[in-house]
Amino acid sequence: MAKVTASAERTIGAPVAKVRALVADYAGTRPKILTEHYRDYEVVEGGTGAGTKAKWKLQATSKRVRDVAASVSEPEAGTLVETDANSTMVTTWTVRPAGEGSTVRIETSWEGAGGIGGFFEKTFAPGGLRRIYDGVLGKLAELA
DSSP states (O other), X not given: OOEEEEEEEEEESSOHHXXXXXXXXXXXXXHHHOOTTEEEEEEEEOOBSTTOEEEEEEEOSSSOEEEEEEEEEEEETTEEEEEETTSSOEEEEEEEEETTEEEEEEEEEEEOOOHHHHHHHHHHHHXXXXXXXXXXXXXXXXXX
């Protein structure tokens, strides 16, 4: 098994404090910025930042659906880490200052499959997930 990583980043023309608050708002903001690739999104516990638990289905391709049960931690200001209880998937959201605005980065990594399936996963999954994240970041930029 090999580690697979996918990421996307966007600069948003809004103050870092505002963008960090939007990203940490799993109850209000998150449902508004998710694309059609996300289904059955639900906050199970909390709703803002660390301590939040949420679940959803991520439809990465027509055949690939991941059932995510995320627990959120905040190891440092501006960084939220979503750890999936159902897999090795970890998604990190980082919001940092960029001039007058903010840069938001989403990075996901997981232990990929072995063999030929793992080769294709490592080759194609990062690009597909990057496209999904570009859509999410686009909606976040509009909301901000």
